[in-house]
Amino acid sequence: MLKQNRHAVRGLPAAVEGLEHVPARGPLVVLAGGDGQRALSTVLFAVRGTPARRLDGPDALHALAHDEAVLVRGVEAAVAAADRAPASVLPVALWPDGRRTRIVFGPVLPQDTVEHSVRDRVRAGHAALTTLVERARNPEWSAGPRSARAAAGHLDRVFETLLSRTDPLPDSTLYAQAALLLGLGRLGDPHNVDLRVGRLRLTALRNETRPLPVRAAALWRLRAGAEEALRQEPDHLMAHYLLGRWHLSAPGLLGGRRDLAVAHLEAADRLGRGDTRYVLGHAEALLAAHRPTAALSALERVIEAPADHPRTQRRRQSAIRLSRALHQEQAPGSSVAPGARGKG
Template sequence: MLKQKHAVRGLPAAVEGLEHIPDRGPLVVLAGGDGRRPLDTALFAVRGRPTRWLDGPEALHALAHDEAVVVRGVEDAMAAADRASAPVLPVALWPAGRGTRIAVGPVLPHDPVRYSTRDRVRSGGAALTALVERTRNPEWSAGPCSARAAADQLDRVFEALLSRTDPLPDSTLYAQAVLLLDLGRLGDPHNIDLRVGRLRLTALRNETRPRPVKAAALWRLRAGAEEALRQDPNHLMANYLLGRWHLSAPGLLGGRRYLAVAHLKAAERLGRGDTRYALGHAEALLAVDRPTAALSALERVIEAPADHPRTERRRQSAIRMSRALQLSRSASSGARGKG
């Protein structure tokens, strides 16, 4: 029997392997080790859905220091995976002071045709034992790799928020973003992608807030983006956020359109074909009255593959902007000719 647990149960002491957690679809978790279980938090941060657990201590909570229990736990997990057509995710947990260290491994082979039951149980037991040994190491630290994995997952959540195509509600996506920021800081509190990600989250949350609140958030965004660029002048998202800030902020508050052009041009160069950056660059060029360069940037958006609803929306926006700009230039040329 399955039972459902909704609660997020606090942050672990350290976590690695977030990149191995499937972000959607059914999943069987094979957890081994001792200690309290903030595993719900890590799973929710990636998946945005409550975890469904198997009843019984031997079905899901195989203790890796008892080989017989490991075998039974892996066998039960494989059987559950076959019934649900789901991958099996090995996870190790071990107490660390008042917290718990978590290590997540790659999903186990779950093709019953290609892999025999014996091979699958053997690989599952080996994976679980190795992960537990890792978390038991007192010198183990999730480190920078964990922070990078959290930052990558955070980018995916932001895309879901902006595209409006994810079935999860915005409130859940915001909760995921906050948890991923917190989990990433466990590995590296100075990770620049996570720091810029926090700025990005603040900007998104304050889009519909009252003007004074929004203004204060925008000031923090500018200061944070400038600090990030002092550390890494080629940081893509910091350039994009700061360019957008200068494009939207009035001159009395420090908005400088020429700086918007510079930062958004850098973002387009660093973004390697992502049309959001080309479209932002085009808007900045229009703001400084450089129509020829703006048309060229808009053409890059129009010609790019539109393989996602959000990309198609940008393409349609670029088409409208390009037509309006060409009509305006034609009208101006006609007026000069009559004169």
């Protein structure tokens, strides 16, 4: 896998448009018009986490069976390969820009074989490539912010995968994806606040197991970066969550404040629209601030929420344990002060 990662990260393209069209999962045939396979492979690896392969004999179906992208030149070959898999067909145009390549993705081609014949899909492929090549030659730089937002969305998914520990991809691959997505997003909009917060998250995750001085420095950067993001966008969900977590975990001597942990995690709870990650964080802050009644209310929301994913199931179990402990603390005759066992 390390060899594949080194192959995939050899260089970013000059610009990327249409990143929102690249499927993150599922068999994929990439219909490429133009030269620049190395840059294209880098982008596909950033989104999908698997290396791209050329369509060549039996390796084509082998690659598709392993949920990897396959690059083809001819429209007819792309449609035929997609029908065998079955797979989505993603058109993309490549255009030289100095020593690098401009890349423009279009929407996947029609996949309904009942309503769209092979001839229809081949024609759609030719039309898509013609349009995309022209846009690659004369790029719409205003489209950059859209790709930056798409990169931020893909980045958030990679972080969720990394934290869930349920994906077969190793952590080294997920970290490589995250770094590449940050680079791709900055090509479109270097000031995108979601990407800036994403860089903070990546730095914090990478330094979790580092020596204390290194970890402490990363945490200070996290706090400063989250505060700057909130000055730029006061209702930024992840910035509130990260800053709340910082105040919840940092000791008072280093500036950690439980009242600010409650305020920021309450904002994340409100902005997160019921996502149990933010509700549970809010509950833990309330526990640390010795507000057991409000904490129990938040914990009940986590317990009653749907838990259809390993991460949400773990959050529910954590909420159940905290709720039971809090009920025991509040029971008559208990010698433990309410909220004393909350994280802080």
